[in-house]
Amino acid sequence: MLVASLGNSLRAWNTDAFAGILKADILGLGAGVLPLHEAAAGGCIDEADVEITVLGSSESATSIHANIGIFFSEVIAGCSCGDEPVASNAYCELRVSIDKGSGQARFEVMHD
Secondary structure (H helix, E strand, O other): OEEEEOHHHHHHOOOOOHHHHHHHHHHHHOHHHOOHHHOOOOOEEEEEEEEEEEEEEEEOOOEEEEEEEEEEEEEEOOOOOOOOOEEEEEEEEEEEEEEOOOOEEEEEEOOO
């Protein structure tokens, strides 16, 4: 479980802008902060090719919870005829929990 600050998303909670700001906040962190390696097949994550979809959100007394879909590219080395790396499309879903007091967020891969 990784932790990052999503203060802008916290401030946007319960507004029409929440989903867009959450996506921008997460993309601003860089793919290296997200636990995408848990969903990858063993290749390297192409951090320049990440797209986020907000699937839903809710809140508890202390946290905001959002389920997000992440589309990303994974570069797998040496798996084609010429031993050239090949890019493969990948997808996973994460649960983001944002602490209402601090704006600190935790990311967890949602497993089937």
